[in-house]
Amino acid sequence: MNLEREERFVSEIKELLGDKISEIKVQRARSVFVTVKAEDYKDSIRKIVEKFGITHISTMTGADSGQTIDVMPHLSHAGMKITFKAAVPKTAAEIDTLTDMLPGAVMYEREVHDLLGVNFKGHPNLAKLVISDDWPSDVYPLRKEYKVVRPEPIRKT
Amino acid sequence: MPEFSVIVGPQHPALKEPESFTFWVDGEDVVRAEVRIGYAHRGIEKAAESRTYIQNIPLIERICGICNVAHTICYTQNVEYLYGREIPRRAEYIRTIIEELNRIHSHLLWIGIAGHEIGFDTLLMYVWRDREVVMDLIEEMTGNRVSTALMTVGGVTRDITPELATRIRKGLDILEERTKYYEKIASGESTILARTKGIGILTREEALKHCAVGPTLRASGIKSDIRADDPYAAHDEVPFDVITTDTCDLFGRVVVRVYETIEAIRQVRYCLDNLPSGPVRIRLPNTPPRGESVSRVEAPRGEDIHYVRSDGTDRPARYKVRAPTLGNLASLVEMLTSKGDYRVRVADIPIVLAGIDPCMCCMDRTSRFIEPSKGKEWVWTWNQLRKYGRMRER
Numbered sequence: 230m231n232l233e234r235e236e237r238f239v240s241e242i243k244e245l246l247g248d249k250i251s252e253i254k255v256q257r258a259r260s261v262f263v264t265v266k267a268e269d270y271k272d273s274i275r276k277i278v279e280k281f282g283i284t285h286i287s288t289m290t291g292a293d294s295g296q297t298i299d300v301m302p303h304l305s306h307a308g309m310k311i312t313f314k315a316a317v318p319k320t321a322a323e324i325d326t327l328t329d330m331l332p333g334a335v336m337y338e339r340e341v342h343d344l345l346g347v348n349f350k351g352h353p354n355l356a357k358l359v360i361s362d363d364w365p366s367d368v369y370p371l372r373k374e375y376k377v378v379r380p381e382p383i384r385k386t
Numbered sequence: 387m388p389e390f391s392v393i394v395g396p397q398h399p400a401l402k403e404p405e406s407f408t409f410w411v412d413g414e415d416v417v418r419a420e421v422r423i424g425y426a427h428r429g430i431e432k433a434a435e436s437r438t439y440i441q442n443i444p445l446i447e448r449i450c451g452i453c454n455v456a457h458t459i460c461y462t463q464n465v466e467y468l469y470g471r472e473i474p475r476r477a478e479y480i481r482t483i484i485e486e487l488n489r490i491h492s493h494l495l496w497i498g499i500a501g502h503e504i505g506f507d508t509l510l511m512y513v514w515r516d517r518e519v520v521m522d523l524i525e526e527m528t529g530n531r532v533s534t535a536l537m538t539v540g541g542v543t544r545d546i547t548p549e550l551a552t553r554i555r556k557g558l559d560i561l562e563e564r565t566k567y568y569e570k571i572a573s574g575e576s577t578i579l580a581r582t583k584g585i586g587i588l589t590r591e592e593a594l595k596h597c598a599v600g601p602t603l604r605a606s607g608i609k610s611d612i613r614a615d616d617p618y619a620a621h622d623e624v625p626f627d628v629i630t631t632d633t634c635d636l637f638g639r640v641v642v643r644v645y646e647t648i649e650a651i652r653q654v655r656y657c658l659d660n661l662p663s664g665p666v667r668i669r670l671p672n673t674p675p676r677g678e679s680v681s682r683v684e685a686p687r688g689e690d691i692h693y694v695r696s697d698g699t700d701r702p703a704r705y706k707v708r709a710p711t712l713g714n715l716a717s718l719v720e721m722l723t724s725k726g727d728y729r730v731r732v733a734d735i736p737i738v739l740a741g742i743d744p745c746m747c748c749m750d751r752t753s754r755f756i757e758p759s760k761g762k763e764w765v766w767t768w769n770q771l772r773k774y775g776r777m778r779e780r
Contacts, residue, residue, distance in 0.1 A: 260679070370432055
């Protein structure tokens with residue numbers, strides 16, 4: 230597999246972000262993962278968005294990694310998938326919003342907020358989107374500690 | 387004139403799916419729209435974490451009935467990316483064939499529904515009759531009309547015999563002839579022109595800003611298609627044109643879908659003519675290595691993106707799905723907002739909603755109309771709203 234374009238892209242990102250990057254890897258053709266610290270998250274994304282003129286955010290994934298939650302916006306640029314990754318502590322899950330530079334992130338941030346309890350600072354409206362209005366406010370279904378309880382099977386006696 | 391709000395849903399007004407919209411209306415004009423989804427949230431992402439990679443295939447297939455092929459291709463190739471293995475070329479071609487057949491069926495279904503929403507039921511009857519041809523082809527190829535169950539991690543489960551290829555070619559000839567006829571109707575029939583031109587406007591800038599996907603984006607003049615930009619399966623070899631229009635309205639969305647159907651027919655034909663020989667699947671171990679991966683597929687409704695994280699067990703640690711409709715919701719709200727000379731009427735709501743080809747889940751529906759300034763509130767069923775929409779045109 231020829232990854233020349235991806236390597237070139239990675240070196241451009243490295244040049245732009247410098248030591249803010251904790252880890253950067255080419256996962257496969259047209260897919261790049263960039264890990265940054267939570268405090269550098271917004272600045273790094275802003276630099277990339279402005280440099281490449283990115284307008285499209287495909288979605289945002291939140292994933293429980295034990296003590297932390299990974300917030301992963303997936304940006305798209307000329308067929309390339311750029312996944313940023315920033316870890317926030319579970320006890321104080323808070324990160325800056327991307328909605329001011331990428332308005333398409335509004336729904337995706339609300340979804341991550343609903344299911345994993347990440348608070349997006351500066352989001353215009355973090356109302357519930359996918360879970361029901363009467364869902365308890367401190368229970369986040371996609372965190373690992375939330376266990377799905379199967380109903381007892383009904384046995385005929 | 388006092389402003390009042392119209393609540394449509396939670397049962398989905400355009401298709402039989404649950405979704406809640408609140409429209410602020412000024413007389414007959416919609417001035418603002420808000421959306422609340424989640425009535426069909428089934429917890430599939432959580433469920434995927436407790437099933438093995440193979441057990442997840444039928445689960446992922448059930449995310450959506452109509453574009454089940456797009457989701458299963460996206461899932462299986464995502465898991466294959468984790469292994470870092472390429473699957474046989476023949477399997478990739480068969481995936482492309484079934485994917486494009488699925489696109490033909492989905493687009494024809496949509497054209498029928500669009501006809502129904504604007505009160506042009508003759509079109510619905512004709513299109514759905516011809517759609518049976520592609521349903522039969524899918525059934526012959528996979529054993530099922532809708533849920534194909536053809537994908538597996540490492541390839542596909544069934545091969546295409548030369549006899550089946552001949553029958554598919556015959557079916558494609560009928561479909562091509564009929565689709566060309568609908569192309570003529572869509573671009574010249576006065577009922578369609580009257581109800582689609584200048585309605586549901588989404589400008590190029592708005593489409594980019596709100597990250598629209600699929601035919602909605604392409605109808606706003608942006609040449610973006612995952613099959614061309616980020617090719618998967620056999621799309622790097624199968625030639626096709628990315629269809630765009632610059633009308634930015636519903637008419638453009640009809641045209642894009644009709645021409646895409648014709649392109650899909652050509653792609654299936656190319657795949658059948660150039661089908662490589664060889665096996666259709668490879669065996670992979672049950673447990674993929676640690677890692678994470680993102681994969682994208684151009685579903686009939688637009689970009690479908692999946693994320694998977696493996697922790698070295700036989701079950702995914704995290705599986706994330708973003709179906710195309712969620713990507714189009716923000717644009718939909720924009721289309722349903724009157725601004726300047728552009729007016730959205732209450733009667734246009736059904737067809738504008740249907741315009742993005744929304745895909746959530748199946749249920750029936752009612753609409754609640756509220757006029758807070760007068761303390762007035764009333765409920766319409768979908769049939770009443772549709773009837774109202776049609777009466778306005780006469």
